[in-house]
Amino acid sequence: MQEQPEPALAPGLTAVVELTVTDADTAQALGSGDVPVLGTPRVLALAEAATVAATAARLAAGTTTVGLRVELEHRAATPIGRTVRAQARLAEVDGRRLAFEVTVTDGDGIVADGRVERMVVDRRRFVERAARHA
Structure with missing residues (x-):
């Protein structure tokens, strides 16, 4: 009896990315508010970067993932200089x-949490289709 290989993309894959908040990451700079704290769009981008990193080494050649759906609760403000x-x-x-x-956490606890869905696609075909709609 042959052992079945473990699927390349299986539940449990994880990744962590970090960011030290700068002026460019604030709600003021991103247009999502007028306060000098980590902006929600940057929190989302960081969360998505972690999802991409979790699967990057396991994707078949020529494939990538694209975002489908996001549910994110931004729970706490993070000032400039703090690392998330x-x-x-x-x-x-x-x-x-x-x-x-x-x-997403900082030294004090949870900054944001939620769920991100992505879809595995053929990179070349995806880019070609997108270009046709430009």
Whole structure:
């Protein structure tokens, strides 16, 4: 009896990315508010970067992932100079659809948490289709 190889993309894959908040990361700079704290768009970008990192080494050649859906609760303000850490864990694989649980923390606790869904696509075909709609 042959052992089945473990799927390349399986629940449990994780990655962590970090960011030290600068002026460019604030709600003021991003146009999402007028306060000098980490802006929600930057929190989302950091969370998505963690999801991309969690699967990057496991994707088949010529494939990539693209974002489908995000549910994110931004719970706490983070001032300039503080470092935040986004962790993504692949929670579910349904064909080409990947669902991640994400948590963003700083030294004091949870800054944001939620769920990010991505889809595995053929990179070349995806870019070609996008160019046709430009």
